[in-house]
Amino acid sequence: MSRRITQAALAVTAAVAALALSACSSSEAPASATGGSGKQRTIAFIPGCTCDPYYSTEITGFEAAAKAAGVTPIVQGAANFQASEQIPVLQAVVQKKPDAIVIDPTDATALAAPIAAAVAQGIPVMTTGNNVNSDKIFTAIAASSVQGGKLGAQELMKQKPEGGKVVFVHIKPGISSIDDREKGFREAFDGQSKYKVLPNLYAGNDSATQAAGLVQSAITANPDLVAVFASNVITAEGAANAVRAAGKTGKIAVLGYDASPQEVTNLKNGTLTALVSQNPYEIGQLAVKNALKYIEGDRSIPKDQPLVPLVITKDNLDAPASQTGLYK
Numbered sequence: 001m002s003r004r005i006t007q008a009a010l011a012v013t014a015a016v017a018a019l020a021l022s023a024c025s026s027s028e029a030p031a032s033a034t035g036g037s038g039k040q041r042t043i044a045f046i047p048g049c050t051c052d053p054y055y056s057t058e059i060t061g062f063e064a065a066a067k068a069a070g071v072t073p074i075v076q077g078a079a080n081f082q083a084s085e086q087i088p089v090l091q092a093v094v095q096k097k098p099d100a101i102v103i104d105p106t107d108a109t110a111l112a113a114p115i116a117a118a119v120a121q122g123i124p125v126m127t128t129g130n131n132v133n134s135d136k137i138f139t140a141i142a143a144s145s146v147q148g149g150k151l152g153a154q155e156l157m158k159q160k161p162e163g164g165k166v167v168f169v170h171i172k173p174g175i176s177s178i179d180d181r182e183k184g185f186r187e188a189f190d191g192q193s194k195y196k197v198l199p200n201l202y203a204g205n206d207s208a209t210q211a212a213g214l215v216q217s218a219i220t221a222n223p224d225l226v227a228v229f230a231s232n233v234i235t236a237e238g239a240a241n242a243v244r245a246a247g248k249t250g251k252i253a254v255l256g257y258d259a260s261p262q263e264v265t266n267l268k269n270g271t272l273t274a275l276v277s278q279n280p281y282e283i284g285q286l287a288v289k290n291a292l293k294y295i296e297g298d299r300s301i302p303k304d305q306p307l308v309p310l311v312i313t314k315d316n317l318d319a320p321a322s323q324t325g326l327y328k
Contacts, residue, residue, distance in 0.1 A: 043291045044074040044098040045284070046089055048106050048129065049081040052233055053260035053327040054280050055104070058128065060328055061284025062102070069292055074098055081206065083110035094118045100291040104129035108176045124294050128283050131176040138294050141286050143278035144306040145177040149184020149229075152255045155274045155311050156227040159253040163194025164226030167218050169211055169235040170200045178231045181257065185229050198222065203235055211238025212245070219246045227253040230272075233260045240271035259312060259326045267314055275312040277325035283307070 045062045047055035059075055066073035076093055078085035083106045091114065093101060101123055105111035112134040115125050119136040127140045156166060168185050171178055182200065189197050201218060203211040211230070215238060219225055228243070230236035236256025240263075243252050249270050256263045259277040266272040290301055310325045317323075 040072065041070075041292065041295055042072040042074060042096075042098040043288060043295075044076065044093045044096065044101045045287065046086065046093060046101065046103040047075070047077040048086070048104040050077045050079055051081065054129075054233065054258050054278065057327040058104070058280035058284040058287075061281035062287055063284075065285035065288035069288060071288060071292060073288075081106050083107035087111065087114050090114050090118065094121060094123060097121075098123065099295045101125045102287040102291055103127055105132040105176075106130065107174055108133045109174065124291070126287065126291060126294070128287050129177060129278075129280075139290055139301045139303055139305060141283055141290065141305045142177070142307065143283065143309045145180035146184040146187075147306070148257065148276045148278070148309040149181035149186075150188045151184075151309060151311050152181070152229055152257070152274065152276045153185045153188030155313070156229060156253050156255055157188070157192065157195070159273055160226040162226070163192075164224045165196045165198055165222050166227040166229070167198040167215075167222075167225065168200050168229045169215065169231055169239060170202050171206050171232065171235070172202055172204045181229075181231050198225075203238065206232075206234050208234050208238040208241065211235040212242040213238075215239045215242035216246060219243075219248060219252070225252060228255070230254060230256045233258045233263065236260075236263050236266070236272060236275075240266040244271050261327065264317070264326060267312070267317065270314075273313065277310045277312055277322075277327075279307070279310065279325050280327065 043066060047059060049055060063073050074096060076089055078089050086106045101118060103125060105127055108131055111132050115132055115134055116136045118125050125137050127137050129142050131140060168182050170182060173179060189195050201214040203214060215228060228239050230239040239254050243249055243254055253273045255274040256272045257276050259275045263272055263275055267275055294301060312322045312325060
């Protein structure tokens with residue numbers, strides 16, 4: 001979900017009000033903007049869902065950048081992070097014939113053909129966040145999930161230098177960003193003899209309650225469990241609840257991916273001990289800038305634009321860089 005990580009912390013240039021979206025709803029600005037060619041430009045954004053602070057923050061960045069550039073934005077998303085719900089949204093957006101589409105794919109395989117169909121109708125498409133198994137997109141912008149997995153694992157090792165068992169909480173295979181986070185996580189622990197990486201926990205329903213149950217079982221079965229890597233907002237909430245219920249606050253290091261308000265609260269109370277922020281606000285802004293460049297004829301845009309994520313702990317939470325990485 002994902003719910004789908006520039007060589008320095010990304011800077012947020014403006015704060016805007018959080019946007020609440022309903023399932024398959026659209027938000028459009030007044031159609032009075034024109035691009036550099038003099039033709040009015042419309043850029044659509046399809047988030048992974050409207051159910052996650054990551055996406056609401058990316059939307060605010062997208063809309064702020066569109067307003068600044070004089071571009072008409074369309075934002076339309078499904079209520080749940082499911083390919084079966086996102087594909088009809090994409091097809092509906094195609095019918096509006098925007099000048100470009102930005103999409104965070106919910107499934108790398110399932111969205112490939114619908115994206116290709118959009119491109120075949122003359123609409124350029126780029127992705128943010130999660131990847132898609134297609135060469136039809138003109139660019140992909142995302143915080144590097146592989147690097148985020150490595151940075152998160154390194155932070156857990158820093159917090160638990162004595163070693164012990166560690167576990168990665170996944171959702172399900174096929175979500176490219178989380179698969180990549182797991183890859184980075186395992187690469188970081190490779191060769192670290194003091195640590196034993198347990199089999200993944202799969203919260204396939206992407207439910208905090210389900211994730212909590214899985215982590216609780218792992219704690220019970222492994223008294224020497226020292227660290228948990230929760231791969232998204234929902235699993236982070238579940239892992240924090242499980243650690244609290246087990247009376248292990250401060251004893252088990254728990255990293256939560258993303259930096260939602262609830263995750264920040266859990267960081268402050270110690271049930272989460274680190275966060276990895278992707279800075280979706282900046283990603284939303286970069287999406288508009290790159291889409292507009294492509295619309296205006298720039299073909300020098302890199303095919304892949306990985307950004308470096310930011311690790312946030314209680315110790316650096318108040319630093320300006322960390323504050324800009326928090327989700328709205």
